[in-house]
Amino acid sequence: MTVRAEDKEVVDAELVEDGELVRAASAPRPLVDEHTVLRPGEAIPTSDDPGTTYTERDLYVSEETAQALEAAETERSPQRQTAMRLFEAWCAEQGRVAKPCTTATYTEYGRHLMTRGLKVTTIRHYMSLIRTSMPPGKKPDASLYQQLLGHYRKKNKRALRRRAHLLTPPRVRRLAHLRECTGISLLLFAHCATERAAWRLHILLKSNGLDLDPPPLAPLLTRPALPLLPAPLPRPAALPPDHFAQLPALAELSRCSFTRFRAEAYRRLDEDGFARVDAQYRAGLYAARTHCARGPQAARRQETELFLARLAATSPSRAHTLARLRGAQAGFLTSGLLLQTPPLLDSAAGPGLTTRPVTGYVLHYVSRGIAHPTQLAAILALLFTGTHPDALRSATIAGLDEGCTRLTVPDVWHPGHGSSDEPPGVCYVIPPRARPVFAAARSFRRLGHAADHFPLFERSFGHCLDALARDAAYPIPALAHPHYGPDWHHRARVLRLAIGSRRPANRSRAHTPRVLPPTPPVSPHALHPHERAALLALTDAAEPDDPTPEQAAFLAAIVSGHPPAVRIRVPLSPLALAEFIERRLLDARSTPRIPVLHPDLRFALALPESCPLPGSPS
Template identity: 40%
Template sequence: MPATSVKRPVRLLLDTDDDHAVDRSAHQWADPARRRITVEPTPHTTSPAHLALDVLRAMGREGYFRPEAERMSTNPAWRAVTCWTLTTGIRDVIVLRAHRLSAERLRRLAVWVAQTGIRLTLLAHTPQRDGERSLLEHLTAAGLDPQVAARGTTCVLDAIGPAAGRRTGSPPHDHTYRLPPLPHSPVPVFREDCRRRLNPADFAHTDGQYRAGYAAARTWLARTQPPRPENTPTTSRRDERTPFSLQQTEALRLFLARLTVSSPSPQHTLARVRGAQAGFLSRSTLLDVPHDLTTRTGPGITTKPLTPQTVHTITTRLPNPLRAAAIAALLFTGTDTSLLSMTQTAGIEHAHSTLAIDRDSRINIGEPPGPRHMYAVPPRARPLLQTAVAFRRRTPRTYDHHGLFANCFGTTPRFEALIADVGLPIPALARHAGDDWHTATHAWHLHTPAPRTSDFPAPF
């Protein structure tokens, strides 16, 4: 790797007494939540890859939950360091035992500083002047501009600064209200059937999901669909209905995915979708959902909400950005790996909030394009997708039409190793039946007046 042409400034702290209090103070100063970390290089090795893994561990991406977990080689590991640094906003870094770093490791640190703009502090233990002079020469040769900021234990402790104080641990465990089995009644009578069959507490929670779906559907239609003409449709058109166009179908799939991606159970999803169907009908639009909704795959059915605890588990156990994003995508799409493996790097759209898969164009070459498979990316998953896209684009000879999750869902042993490394249940792996429910959903514009309130009561 060529050294950088511009010397990058680095703060150098010289602990001539090699006091353990200095190391302890550096560790207490670190707090990834405050965008500052302390890296302790693995002893008895000069491998640049090990140093990259030490940096990832300092960020909280301890990884390697199992002894046989998949490791990253040198270049991918340092790409992961750069991408995670930019995504998490790490600004200040202290590296301990800098006097033992090899020339190659120092060059890697120089490139890291150049690519991310971090403020790097090297803490060295050099009791002799000759060791200090040699260290300065190595740093300069690696493309760094060392600036001695402190010498001696007392001055070094002052330069490190105060401890970070109380740190936040792992997020609390997830908890949601469990709904009982809901009736699969048609839209006009669904709410009344729930009121009749459920106890007051269960109905209140179910009705809250129903109301949310109803309000979301009416809001989405008001924002995205053209207003209905004021003149009354002719009698010849009353029995007709106009299907959604290709663009409208894609937008509908994305709306349904956003509506249900955070749903904690299929019963919550059923209530939200029935409410959305009611909202569509109130706007003279028919939303036809598969009758076997709760036994299909897709958002809200075979997905798992990306709660803080889930995201913490993913980022801790999977330092590789591509593998972390692949698991997150499996959890928030609920689709089959054969479809998810077709995701292109360019398929992550709209500030990493949308995942689009153009399966039909890749299978039916030469035929007119069909609507893409659309999925909503939850806010907590967007940094993972952002890091994965940056990692893929920094990989040599990679283009936007290449697969984003290449090598993640490849061979069966590799995929099984990925599932074992993360240690989370993946609901989508238990079902493999046809298209996802929101992909099999269709909508039509009805050329009839909106139903009267007495015919179709709204929840408000």
């Protein structure tokens, strides 16, 4: 063999026989893509070591599964069959493959449906059926089609049209029931294809008590409908904000007993201020006399509770409530009854103290942000009850009476709450403006097949309450300053005085009013029954400046005689007479046998020819 000098390359090779030449093995290929995630220290998978090896058993399905898949493919829904039939016909016309289709074919067919002017919901439904009909792992990408659909939605307003619900007999009955319970007005927009269909609709509405107001039905339901509609009524003007006369709030008046309240207001206020306070005082006085004239049931606990709730339901401030309450106490005394209220009304809660009157303006203002009937009723209940939200959360459908005039809420502060012997509930009077809302809330709950022991205010408390308060955009005192303890009107008591049974006992008045412990407001369910009992012991006490039942019985016996001085059979002891005079219940001219009512007391009871003593008290 000759090697030329210019051949610089030297080849080292081995001579083999035919058929013995073998191809060199290629290097292992890494098995990674854009979705591969490796942990620290983990080796990169290669073709030599893939990590998982599959066999034929992992790739084939059983004969039964194959038959079930074939049956599922043949027994498709009519909507899917129609969508695929139209898609396959379009693909055959365009010379494209229908199954499995490419992303370009899928996107082009979506634009074809848009050129036909179909609704967005129809296009989305068809394209979803086509995509899910493709074999597994070969479904087209829908991102390009959805981009075109979003642009189509903005440009084509017809694609967003909505079809009205069919007015079936069950829906008509529900509308009639809602109108009967709430008294709302219903406005019906109907478009019937023929006059016969219009009269069928008229008969359906009339059979359920929904009579149409004039103009007649036929002109309204024939084509064209819109030009023949009557002219729209003028929009009513917005309700003006509520304005209440302000009362002078003096700390001295809030600490006065009802026997001296009116006289102190006469001395400390000017003529205009006293006239406004006295108007509220006389309203409570005459309301109490009317209530006591009903008979023995006026002294019952529930009747007293309802009377006090009704008395304070429309009160715009604490000063108004205090004036009405002092007048009511005087009215009860003239009827031989003693109304005892819990002390510290300035820090108590309940109707008239932590509430707001539910007027037309308040209802209109709150309902603008809350449309759900049960949630709107819950916000209004917080406004006119002023109680703790956890108490209203326990209110049931059965706690609402048939006429929606009163609401009974469980007494969650009582030690026996939650036991087999449930204590009496707390009664509240529903303002007239809020009664249609509560009727709608009850009808809404009963339409959902809720039993009477189910909660009335569904999805209104807990984590939803803060959002509802923001939507109402109206100050709610019960949420801004939660009260710790039961409501004042539930702890008030009316005692029937035994007039003439015995003379008043001597009792020292050296004790001071009780005060609540400085405990922050908490949920009543977080308190132990012993803590609830201790709390009730504080709130059940009467005002220390009010006369005792024995003293009130003695005064009621004198008032029933009407003249300023009445001779009594059993004389007063010197100590008892001195206490009466010191508390300004009897005049200084009184003797043990001839007591004379103090002018301040006669002025408080609005007896004829009464006037308080001039000058300020010592």
